[in-house]
Every structure is written in structure tokens, then in C-alpha cells.
Amino acid sequence: MNETELQDHFDGVIATDGRIEPRDWMPDGYRKTLIRQIAQHAHSEIIGMQPEGNWLTRAPSLKRKAILMAKVQDEAGHGLYLYSAAETLGVARDELLDLLHTGKQKYSTIFNYPTLTWADVGAIGWLVDGAAITNQVPLCRCSYGPYARAMVRICKEESFHQRQGFEILHTLSHGTAAQHAMAQDAIDRWWWPSLMMFGPPDAESAHSAQSTAWGIKRHPNDELRQRFVDMCVPQAEVLGLTLPDPDLRWNEARSHYDFGPIDWAEFKTVVRGDGPCNRQRLAHRVAAHEEGTWVREAALAYAAKERARSNGKEAAA
């Protein structure tokens, strides 16, 4: 088939809401967009281990510690599913890590905020994972098969994350006055950055239109953001906590909650690398990778030695 026929076949699959699989022909732009998006998503999962890992040794009980450990392990697993999906597009794992380590590929801005108190672990579970789920559920129907399948696994696991966060906040909110204040403070700091997770308004979003045409993106950023706000307001009432937005109110005509303006200048600052923890997160990631080099090399050397040993045995027999 020539290029036009290949393109026609690809367009046909997309038009009928079919799935593109790894060895199919695909336009370069489609491949590049997916590599960038899946890699950025994978990077977010593994960098996302850091803010929560910060509280592993200081969780208030053994039960909370075991739960948080399982959650952080899940984030590592999610990173691995996604790196595996990205690799089906013909890019190597170490290339992707290199792009992360040199700052050429980004991860979600949300992980550049610090976790100052235990309540932040709750806020991350409820708001950050809640926003992630809202973003990710439509990705289960993404036109690229391996990405969609990875998202199905991830979404199944994320719902535990969100519930454990909600439970932490609920417990704190209904505890002592100091615990309630700690929960409120966490919500005050995490609410707006969570709304930024949906990305800039669609009109300013660089890749939205093309990604939508390719079946990678299923809903506009603003629509998903609205969906998230509408879900959170009644949940905050159950928590007994206040979302830090004086403009937040039910709009009968729209059947949605109105909310105040988002500080996109702050978003841009964090994207640029000047958020509260950008340098710390990246430095920690690079150090972990470099300090693990000898382990990876030793494992390869051991594997080679074992292979040689068993080949020797076979030759002798």
C-alpha cells in the first residue's frame, strides 16, 4: 500500500471508533503525540510517589502506613504500565527516563507542590487522584489500544486511592479542632492546583483539537474540570470542609456549579520549572536513578554468569 492508502485505512479505523495497535501504520504526528502524552503521564506517576513518600515514615498508625505504602507502590505500577505502553510506539525506556531527567519531557504540575502535613496525603487522594480519575476514565476509550488498556487497569486501582484520601480527610475533619483545621488547610492549598490539572482552557490548549480528531482526547479540558467541580462540592459538604472559592455557587440555568477564575500565571510558573518543589523532585529522581545504576548492572552481570554456568552444564552433559 502507498502512503495515501495507509492514511485512508488509518482514518477509516479512527472514523469508526476502532483501535490502532502497535504495529499498524500511523501518521508520525499521531505517534509523536502519543509518545509525548503517555511518557508525560508515566513520569507523573513515578514523580507522584515523592510527595506521598514524604509521609510514609510518619503515617499516624500502622494501618495508615500500610495503606499508603500500597498506594505508593500502585503509583510505581501505573508508571510501569504506561512506560510499557509508550515502548510499543518504538521508543526505549531509558530514552524516556533521559528525557525526564534532562527536563525535556514534563510531568504533571501538581507534584511540584509540597506535602506539609498528614492531611495533605488525604487531600492528594481525594482531590489529586479524583481529578486524575476524571481525566483518565475517558482515556480508557483512547484510540491507541495499549494506552487504553493501561488506563483500564489504572482506573480500577485509582478508586481505592481516592477513597482512602477521602477517609483520611473525613476522620481529621470530624476529629479535634486542630485536626479539622489541618484538613481545611490542606484543602485550601490543594484545591486550585487540582483544578489546574485539567490543563489550560481549550481555546489556549496547544494540542487539543488534533488530539480530539485522533480519538486520543475525548472531552474538552473545561468540560472535565466542570465535571470535577460538580462532583467535589457535595463531597466537601459531607467532609464538613469548605472549598476555598468565594465564587463557588450552583447555577440553576446551567445545572452546574460556577467557580472563580484560575490563576493561570501560577500554572505557567510551575510548568516553567519554578514551582515550590520542581528542582527538588527532579534532583531526587535523578539521584535515585544514578544510585541504582550498580544494582541494574549487577543484575545483568549475574544473569550473564548464570547463563554461562547453565550453558557449561549443558555442554558437559
Add this chain to the structure above:
Amino acid sequence: MSETPWPLWEVFVRAKRGLSHSHVGSLHAPDAESALHNARDVYTRRQEGVSLWVVPTAAITASSPDEKDPFFGPAADKVYRHPTFYEVPEGAGHL
């Protein structure tokens, strides 16, 4: 980047007895035994499986991805392989 990467393995999970192994994804590991251990930790954290296979990705031979591949052609022109091809007279049961 001068580091030699660990080889890639494809992972197959049997969800429960009575079902066949299904492909779930891939991972990097230095050898087969570590690939199995890593596969357990990455793909079966919630009892998703009772048995695992790991296969070096390089060892898999695949057909061409093209759906209209003549490779699959012979199956298309043998409609008589399907039971619906045959007319069953009225009253003939258990066919």
C-alpha cells in the same frame, strides 16, 4: 545512556483456572526469574492471576499487522466452515 538496558519481556496472566493466559503488558528484567518476580509485583498486585508466563519480546514472531493481509485470505472464502451456511429443514431438532 551508556548503560546496557535490561531486556524486554512480554507478560501473560491466567486470571483463573479454566481460562487461558492473556497478554497484559511488558516489563524489563535482567533474566527470566526476575521477570517473573517483577511481573507478579507489577501485574498481579490484586490477585489478578493464578499463573504467569514471561516471554522475551525478541522471541515472538508476529504476522503482519495489516488487516487485509492475504495471510488471512483463505479464511474469508470458506463460508461452509460456519454452521449458518447450511439449511436445516423445519422440524429437524438438535442440529
